[in-house]
Amino acid sequence: MGTLFGSGIKRREDPRLITGHATYTDDVKLPGLTYAAILRSTYAHARLKKVNVARAKKAPGVVAVYTGADVKERVNPVPCAWNVPNCDLKTPPHPLLAHEKVRYAGDGIAMVVAESREEARDALDLIDVEYEPLPAVVDPEMAAQPKAPQLHAEVPSNVAFTWNVAGGDADKAFAEAAVKVDLRIVQQRLQPTAMEPRAAVASFNPGAGQLTLWVTSQNPHIHRFLCSVMLKVPEHRIRVIAPEVGGGFGSKIPAYADEALVCFAAMDLKRPVKWTEDRSENYKATIHGRDHVEYVELCGTKDGAITGLRAKVYAGLGGYASTAAPGIPTILHGLMYSGPYTIPNVKGTVYGVYTTTTPVDAYRGAGRPEATYLLERLVNLYARKIGMDPVELRRKNLIAKDKFPYTVATGITYDSGDYQAALDKALSILDYQAFRAEQAKARKQGRYLGVGVTTYCEICGLGPSQVAGAVGFGGGLYDSAIVRVYPTGVVRAYIGGKPHGQGEETTFAQIVADEFGIPIENVEIVAGDTEATPQGWGTYGSRTTAVCGSAVKIAAQRVKEKAKKLAAHLLEANEADLEWRDGKFVVRGSPDQAKSFADLALMANVAWNMPAGTEPGLEATAFFDPSNFVFPFGAHICTVEVVVETGQVKILRYIAVDDCGPQINPMIVEGQVHGGVVQGVGEALQEIAVYDEDGQLLTGTMMDYAVPKASQMPKIETAHTVTPTPVNPLGVKGIGETGTIASPPTVVNAVLDALAPLGVVHLDKPLTPARVWAAIQNGKKGGAR
């Protein structure tokens, strides 16, 4: 390894960000720019009887108004791009603008384009919509009942798919088991809340037939592909630029009607068009996450060996199937039911259900937090039932480190792991026994302390393209890089991924600078512009470092091989006699016979004296397709005190031990853990999207949706173990989502541990003081669960 890999150097993207000189999508300004505003349904479910835009069209500054009827023949619906096989998936068309029916409060009905933001907004008030209200249904379990209001004519009982997973014989295991536990768990709907709302700016050059779209995207190549489908414009005529992106957390993966409409209008009007969401619009029109109602069971022996798990899950999809929606509660959820444990028998059924709500798609962790949560809750319940310490029970069932690669009952194969080591480390940071003693003492004083311990593993670094194809993902999951050396010896790497906070402009530069032995200042990473970067599949699923970073490494190696060939030629030496030392190829034994990287960069680019048969230039492209996913893992511990009088939960300590393999930049890894954990703690303690029974979102602004604030969040203690993966040349695993995956059950189990003496057995997230207090009252009455 070189000198930069493993060092926590300052981020290279920061100077522009801390001085206000970054360009986010809404910062893009073009000559002749117009502004769009979208009229959204106020009803959750209704037939559209009339949409009258005559007054709006005449309003000052209005350039155009489009309705569903205007656009439906000229564009295709929003595609669903993860067509999970063998589950009878039904994805009825999702029109860019509704024309017959609206299916959630927020469904687009009309778009106004005007000379200014203000005029566009004013004109929305002049559109008359006549609705014929239909009954709403917001709960996925209720929506799947035969008499529930039906959203789509072609989807009876609103069930979009029924997906099964099985390994071993779970029914038999349960029939024979000595101990069984079960829970009904509601994994509440969440609002992703990237701090930058979505935005799109489109510009069309009618002479060249070229469309350019600046968009808040985690995956510009996917946006190019899906916009091409929606707009019926060939892909090579579309350039997608994702400039600075202010967070995504999954919400900027999907293709939305909005950006396609902006493109459509730009082409139709031959003027650039900008659209930017308001936050309250974001809460209605940008995807939500989670939304499961689960019936889950675990069985095992009296001495704590888990023998089986069963799950029946109703996963809400919202009004339409968003881009990746079907894959989230299935492939990324159900396949992970056994987590880090040896569970020989697993059986799960997941119903994807349409409800009259905002579409649900990937939100940080996407499917794995739900899997980890239900499993960790069951494990604790099981431990409680047999009177075993929950840590002991986990130890007993963890997959041993000498068993990797390990194939679990659901059929996937974990790459590498040492789960016990991570658990040991976390326990020793806390001093688990000392805490148990303190807890016992506190209880005598009427204070309620609790501890939650989670062991987890997760699936990320998505993933082999062949598997993507087999599971119906509408794209590849390889990634790419072009490493290009300029004549003066500076280097740019053009990558297929699109970092938006994760710091790859720094970590990838560390990889490149190490490879060439050059100062990091001489390296620049370019991302986000489909015109400059090779085909890639975006930044999500904690895949960018593992997959795209590997492509960077391989491309850099290829460049170096070519440089070596050139060095041998120029030094009139054998390639085999060259060694790489201090940024130079040196002839072994003759230290003054050397060619530096800069010399070779110049010579390759001017090509005055190339070896026979070698092309000029010094660059290489690599497409890296991993042989498997990666499976980071770890152990998280949280200790809490519950103020029984008010139901308030105070986190005393939060300890995160994660293993993502070797760390390119430990400072950045730590930052990812902090952010991930806080997002999960938010989920555990305060975040919830609430609809009323008419399908109105009651948490439609930040006044009601409790995004975690600094004063509400704990300090996080981080530590790591290092277990490389064999599936990529860097040995790295993902770290972007582990915090969000591990923390919800850790916090909830800690609170339930604290409340155990009060008879509280179950609580659904988020554990707001109001809920905790109510559970305590209920527990006192003996009515827990």
Next chain:
Amino acid sequence: MKQSITLTVNGTDRAVNVESRALLAYVLRDQLDLTGTHVGCDTSQCGACTVLLDGHAVKSCTLLAVQVEGRAITTIEGLSADGLHPVQQAFWEKHGLQCGFCTPGMILTAVDLLSQNPDPSEAEIRHGLEGNYCRCTGYQNIVAAIGAAAAALRSGKRAGAAA
């Protein structure tokens, strides 16, 4: 109805022709091209739009431009005439940002916070950020950065006083 007003922005007098209803955040962004001021919400909560008004942190999405006529506004672009302000430097050093969207507002709030309380405790820093949301960092490194900036500013003052 538009009217012409003058604002002192980052030390320079700027005349702008604005509608009465124009929010300061949009005037800065759209008319003065100071796009470092961000808009992250519509209920005055997130603080992405924070600027300094006569040195005090305010939410520019919750002020009419006409309301602050004649007053001095500092945006992130104008915080430091040359080089980085100690708060900016500390955010960089301590990895106090990821996507950077909340960052200008965080930094400007921190500047005001530290002018009121040069040696805040961790709890005081966290309380001081009540009006600034960050979805990326989990706040920990932001809190660390502000603590470090406070120390740097204090020692800078001492050095200044000694000189």
Next chain:
Amino acid sequence: MIPAAFEYTRARSVADALKALGARNTKVLCGGQSLIPLLRFRLAEPKRLVGIGHLSQLKGITRTKGGVRIGAATTYRELLESKVLQSDFPLIGEVTAHIGDLQVRNVGTIGGGLAHADPAADMPAVMLALDAKFQLQSAKGKRTVAAREFFRGPFSTAMKPTELLTEIQLPALPANAGTAYADFEQLASGYALVGAAAVVARSQGSVTQATLAFTGLSDTPFLAKSAGELIGTKGDAQAITRVAEGAVEGVEANDDIHASSAYRLHLAKVAARRALTEAVERAK
């Protein structure tokens, strides 16, 4: 979110503002921290706004014969920084630190907050507990309304559309008074789920005066009648608990996604107990 169009006038004086307020569909804009969010959502669409936040006549904190006078356009930050309030009415600073955030406190004003009469705002309970008087002024003249008569319902007060709240008068507290505020915040907005303000005076260990006021609990902030029962007691835990329990009896508490009415009532008792206990402690 863009407000509907309106005309804006920057008042040159209080008289000027009062004149402007005579026109129909006109609202005053002080700090704007409550009004501008409403405008952005078009929940308010006034034709005209009159800016008053800059008027020095409406600012400042001064001792008077009978107590302290606070100009309506005084910002929360100015309240926090006021030496006069720190010594005479520490309760004001205590509650103000809970209001909004640093940026909101830099701009938001005490008068604007009171005039807005948000049922979950913190300051109204304190005004009731301190028995504040509000001076209202219109083109026709001035009148004084007790805080206890001022709040009429959610976002509704005794003020007429043509009136301006110009100052808040706080009658001096007895020398041996203790005050306290206890609240529970709504997790998202930071407004009070429930807040309780207490003022207690003691003489030779016995309580001689006690007031307790709530906010957030129901449609309007209100004074708890039971507080009087503390008078004559030692202000011991038992007496306080009795008062706290009695304070919410028969109250129809708000019920929403953030807290059930049962939980709000419970929190109200806890807040009342904490505020009274603290106030008794401080009344020395």
